[in-house]
Amino acid sequence: MRGKTIVQLLNVQKTFYPSGVKALKGVNLFLEAGSVHALLGANGAGKTTLVRILAGEIQPDAGEIFVDGRAVNFRTPKDAMRHGIVLVHQNLSLVEELTVFENLFLGREPRRLFFLDRKKAEQRVKDLSERLFLVALDRRVVDLSMAEKQKIEIVRALLFGARVLLLDEPTAYLSESEEERLFELLASLKRNGCAILFITHDLNQALKIADRVTVLREGETVLSEETSHLNVRQVIEAMGFRSSESPRVDVEIGEELLKVSDITLRSGKRLVLDRVSLSVRQGENVGLFGLGNDGQFDLLEVLIGLKKPVSGRIFFQARDITRLSIRERRRLGIAYVPKDRLREALNLEGSILENAMVNVYREIPFAKFGLLNWALLQDYIHGMLKEFQVETNSIMQPVKTLSGGNLQRLILARELFRGPKLFLACRPTSGLDAQVQHYIAERLQQLKSWGCALIATNDAEEAFGLCDKVLIFSKGRLKRTLYKEQLTEPSVLVSLVGEQT
Amino acid sequence: MLTQLLRSSISSTLPIVVAALGASFTQRVGKLNIAIEGTMLVSCFVSVYVAAGSNSWLLGVTAAMTSSCLLSLFVWLIHRYLGANIFVTGLGVNLVASGLVVFLSSTLLGSKGTIFFEEMPSIPVLRLEVLEHSEPLRTLLFDYNVLELIAMLVVFVSWLITKTPLGLRMKAIGKNETVARQLGLNVDWTRIWSFIFCGLFCGLAGSMLSLPLGLFVAGMTNNRGWLALVAAVLGGDNPLGVLGVSMVLGFSVALSNRLQLFTTLPAEIVLSIPLILTLGVVLIYSILKTGERGRSP
Amino acid sequence: MMHRKVLSPILTVAIAFLLSAVILGITSRQPRETLRWFFLGPFSNFYFFGNMLAASIPLMFTGLAACLAFSAGMFNLGLEGQHYFGAIIGTIVALSVPTSSVSSMFLALAVSFLVGALLALVPMLLRLTLGFSELISSFMIGQVFIYVGDFLLNGLFRDPEAALAATRHLDETVVLAKILPPSNLHAGYVVAIALCLMFTVVRKWFVMGYEFKMVRENPRFAKIHGMDVERIWLLAMILSGGVAALGGMVEVLGVYGRAVKGFSHGNGFNGIAVSLLVRNNPALIFLSALFFAYLESGAEIASLMVQTPAEIVRLVQGIVFCLVTAEFLFSRGERDADSVT
Numbered sequence A: 001m002r003g004k005t006i007v008q009l010l011n012v013q014k015t016f017y018p019s020g021v022k023a024l025k026g027v028n029l030f031l032e033a034g035s036v037h038a039l040l041g042a043n044g045a046g047k048t049t050l051v052r053i054l055a056g057e058i059q060p061d062a063g064e065i066f067v068d069g070r071a072v073n074f075r076t077p078k079d080a081m082r083h084g085i086v087l088v089h090q091n092l093s094l095v096e097e098l099t100v101f102e103n104l105f106l107g108r109e110p111r112r113l114f115f116l117d118r119k120k121a122e123q124r125v126k127d128l129s130e131r132l133f134l135v136a137l138d139r140r141v142v143d144l145s146m147a148e149k150q151k152i153e154i155v156r157a158l159l160f161g162a163r164v165l166l167l168d169e170p171t172a173y174l175s176e177s178e179e180e181r182l183f184e185l186l187a188s189l190k191r192n193g194c195a196i197l198f199i200t201h202d203l204n205q206a207l208k209i210a211d212r213v214t215v216l217r218e219g220e221t222v223l224s225e226e227t228s229h230l231n232v233r234q235v236i237e238a239m240g241f242r243s244s245e246s247p248r249v250d251v252e253i254g255e256e257l258l259k260v261s262d263i264t265l266r267s268g269k270r271l272v273l274d275r276v277s278l279s280v281r282q283g284e285n286v287g288l289f290g291l292g293n294d295g296q297f298d299l300l301e302v303l304i305g306l307k308k309p310v311s312g313r314i315f316f317q318a319r320d321i322t323r324l325s326i327r328e329r330r331r332l333g334i335a336y337v338p339k340d341r342l343r344e345a346l347n348l349e350g351s352i353l354e355n356a357m358v359n360v361y362r363e364i365p366f367a368k369f370g371l372l373n374w375a376l377l378q379d380y381i382h383g384m385l386k387e388f389q390v391e392t393n394s395i396m397q398p399v400k401t402l403s404g405g406n407l408q409r410l411i412l413a414r415e416l417f418r419g420p421k422l423f424l425a426c427r428p429t430s431g432l433d434a435q436v437q438h439y440i441a442e443r444l445q446q447l448k449s450w451g452c453a454l455i456a457t458n459d460a461e462e463a464f465g466l467c468d469k470v471l472i473f474s475k476g477r478l479k480r481t482l483y484k485e486q487l488t489e490p491s492v493l494v495s496l497v498g499e500q501t
Numbered sequence B: 001m002l003t004q005l006l007r008s009s010i011s012s013t014l015p016i017v018v019a020a021l022g023a024s025f026t027q028r029v030g031k032l033n034i035a036i037e038g039t040m041l042v043s044c045f046v047s048v049y050v051a052a053g054s055n056s057w058l059l060g061v062t063a064a065m066t067s068s069c070l071l072s073l074f075v076w077l078i079h080r081y082l083g084a085n086i087f088v089t090g091l092g093v094n095l096v097a098s099g100l101v102v103f104l105s106s107t108l109l110g111s112k113g114t115i116f117f118e119e120m121p122s123i124p125v126l127r128l129e130v131l132e133h134s135e136p137l138r139t140l141l142f143d144y145n146v147l148e149l150i151a152m153l154v155v156f157v158s159w160l161i162t163k164t165p166l167g168l169r170m171k172a173i174g175k176n177e178t179v180a181r182q183l184g185l186n187v188d189w190t191r192i193w194s195f196i197f198c199g200l201f202c203g204l205a206g207s208m209l210s211l212p213l214g215l216f217v218a219g220m221t222n223n224r225g226w227l228a229l230v231a232a233v234l235g236g237d238n239p240l241g242v243l244g245v246s247m248v249l250g251f252s253v254a255l256s257n258r259l260q261l262f263t264t265l266p267a268e269i270v271l272s273i274p275l276i277l278t279l280g281v282v283l284i285y286s287i288l289k290t291g292e293r294g295r296s297p
Numbered sequence C: 001m002m003h004r005k006v007l008s009p010i011l012t013v014a015i016a017f018l019l020s021a022v023i024l025g026i027t028s029r030q031p032r033e034t035l036r037w038f039f040l041g042p043f044s045n046f047y048f049f050g051n052m053l054a055a056s057i058p059l060m061f062t063g064l065a066a067c068l069a070f071s072a073g074m075f076n077l078g079l080e081g082q083h084y085f086g087a088i089i090g091t092i093v094a095l096s097v098p099t100s101s102v103s104s105m106f107l108a109l110a111v112s113f114l115v116g117a118l119l120a121l122v123p124m125l126l127r128l129t130l131g132f133s134e135l136i137s138s139f140m141i142g143q144v145f146i147y148v149g150d151f152l153l154n155g156l157f158r159d160p161e162a163a164l165a166a167t168r169h170l171d172e173t174v175v176l177a178k179i180l181p182p183s184n185l186h187a188g189y190v191v192a193i194a195l196c197l198m199f200t201v202v203r204k205w206f207v208m209g210y211e212f213k214m215v216r217e218n219p220r221f222a223k224i225h226g227m228d229v230e231r232i233w234l235l236a237m238i239l240s241g242g243v244a245a246l247g248g249m250v251e252v253l254g255v256y257g258r259a260v261k262g263f264s265h266g267n268g269f270n271g272i273a274v275s276l277l278v279r280n281n282p283a284l285i286f287l288s289a290l291f292f293a294y295l296e297s298g299a300e301i302a303s304l305m306v307q308t309p310a311e312i313v314r315l316v317q318g319i320v321f322c323l324v325t326a327e328f329l330f331s332r333g334e335r336d337a338d339s340v341t
């Protein structure tokens, strides 16, 4: 089944200016037709940089790329596309306001005279969409789930004639079942002779799905091997990690910190949350799990004060906070990590310092009489970033020069550093490498001795790894509570949700 | 009386809707051109000047469209290739235009005030020999001059354009430029097209203000460019929405013209009436819209 | 990097000078004389020089006003109306209240500030409650109040003895002290500089400056992290409108001694260009205001000494406007570094 080599990279190098970061120091890689290739590596290893180079988004400083044995030089994504190479971004590239149909054909509309030839277009997409169970073509993309959006991207790539698919952390925002479906899709593409390269932080997944694994470490290829010759331990070593068990500390359960009663939230006519009540005590890390967007993320937005519920009350340490502003809630010791990292959790225009100081700048001793003490702030932020191992050259650099994982660490550092009483987080460990995931898990365990956490996720693995108790959401309703004893493995969650719906 | 008011509101709607559609093209690609007022003003001048000089209304309109196309492209080029802020550049063009027309009319025609052109070519009016017995009804339904008919055609064509691949691309570029680029759309050219449309439409709109009257005066657009912008913003992506808002604004302009004729309000107040009514429209429209959808931050 | 930031404004300035010279040279019958008066006129004696500095005072105020709005990511196109109408109401109030000189001056300033703030507040409220672009509504509201101001000066509050549409003169004791008589330069200059410096310090060293920056760059981020975004926008607009109006009042108090129809002649709009020319850096606003004042005084002196049409300044200012935010020497190769994982 495995075919000939389509793409080959030789000693590819890339340095980013003005920071001078050497993202790639010499990477070798080849992709074969009809095979799945997993790209692994710690945060900041250069994975994203590599696929962006392959897709023509950025140019390498040195090294060669061969497609079908001929040297190529991509200047734009279009050049890469012409050779059938398409990158599916982690933050997907769909125009949310348009329909599925419009997104699929944008830029290559079949036409009759001056107008869109709808019939012809539908014919083209027909067998593809039947095979892939594509959702209705006329729905707007905003209303779709992450998995559906991803599928649209892949279908579009195929419509464009892609034979090499590059996927940057495709599973980072998918739920378990969505992941399954994605892998089925990839398998069928593979049978049709596509070459697939995907980036992931989940080693087991990589070994299960991929035919071949390549590990990057600090911009260099340190391992490239058929999966049949590999085991997890070898890969972990190659990545430079120590393998370790996920910690779980038992602490005395304390007073009730958060009590939510009968929260109902609407968005337009849609009922997003339907009379949700729950209670969290100090010493508990509670997961809010739903297969897709089942209201668990919206609940956190309600708790921090971003969304106003139609009815219901929120009590924090027995105090009614339903009407408090976001600032007042944060001051009480509530921390929040939003779902959209790039648009909500960060100010991409700002520097690392400006992003890191946002939770403390208002407080004494950093601000006195409205006057900022920059020197003190810098010291403080240095300490914070160091503790959370955020790799930076200078905190004055623009924040967008950090890699995806380092951005995520920065966000978590900012929210966790001061030991919040109530830690609200959406998908806190997605996009983090195993090492950092482990570290975050440890921090969350420590948190229990003075506070509690609410973790909204659609990743059973994450809920399982971080929480002592999981609340299962389905379509805006709280369906069921699972306790520690029942949490034997992640699949329990998935199968349970299946039963409920 | 009522039919007269209706007829005159149609006449005042047409230039507004044409300019608004031009602006809405630039809005659709995410680069709202706020130089409409100035562009229209320049076209007002160019169209009468050329028409009077060449004794051809068609040449006048063509010249107006060309000049306003150039101005519109100027805004785009300065923004795109010199990285200037598009609103600021647009404002600059408005300022240049108001200086330019006075400068031109004083150097070319020797007057800074109202200039009447004696020998203006008349604009053909399409007269149908129907409804002879009911004069008011006929003026309302027929009796439109060629410019007005073209304007109606323009409304229809703009609507058609939204249905074409070009329209789809414009929308996609406006909503998410990065994605459009990643998909290999020619973002720059699509935007240039929309600025060309904007220029052509504003040129037509400007001619419609000055040609039928055969005169020019520096304040003759009287903020109608800004009204058109409001119509474009409120109407959003939908040309029919733009048409709807323009009709309301056209009605308010017609009404304020009536007031000027039949009452003795001071000039300053009359000038501000369309603006005030427009603000009222904005208010009502937005209240209706937000009431329907619920507020969003 | 750095030198490009400095070079672009300098190039804009150079182009503006070149264009004015070309246009003046072409249209004037005595190009040599005209150009000489245009370029050197403002420096030929203390009177002209003082007048040039004086002309930069209202521009500093409106420049700072524009800068305040931009700093929070807002666009205030109603500066002209706020500048003009605020001053008119301030003057009228000061004229109608019989109080001592100093307090009626402060009264006038306070009233104008309030009126300007109010005019800027309305578009902001429209945006916050109804989502309508403040860019367009602030312009339209400003425009309406220019008409209303004209109406007041022409009718109700017109000094019957004056030849032009203007209010009565304020009392001799109410006006601001002159610095370089007989020129128009007055104490307002110091006030303007002080305000600009104050805002410079606030931007760099104060909580408010940081909040303005975050709100400007990503309002959603700011909101999620507990900043009161709407309040910051309102504050920025209120300050912007207030400072613009203050500028008008200072102009009336320092130069005219009464509100005269059309006294603002574009100061409000030019404020936007003044601020943008120095990339919204309040510490440098005095420089770009001076540049605009220089263009204006040069043209004025030229048209006084040699007959040239005064509209030319409008043209040149418009062209400066078009180029003021331009980044000359702007390379496209740098784009590829600015996207993220």
Ligand SMILES: Nc1ncnc2c1ncn2[C@@H]1O[C@H](COP(=O)(O)OP(=O)(O)OP(=O)(O)O)[C@@H](O)[C@H]1O
Pocket (backbone or CB within 6 Å): A016, A017, A019, A021, A022, A023, A041, A042, A043, A044, A045, A046, A047, A048, A049, A050, A400, A401, A402, A403, A404, A405, A406, A431, A433, C336, C337, C338, C339, C340, C341
């Ligand atoms: N546009 C850029 N400008 C400057 N430095 C950059 C840029 N993009 C990436 N880098 C740096 O290059 C290195 C590799 O980044 P890259 O995004 O490829 O990592 P990654 O392997 O995808 O990590 P993650 O798993 O965290 O997403 C990092 O140190 C990052 O800070």
Ligand SMILES: [Mg+2]
Pocket (backbone or CB within 6 Å): A047, A048, A049, A403, A404, A405, C341
């Ligand atoms: Mg990455």
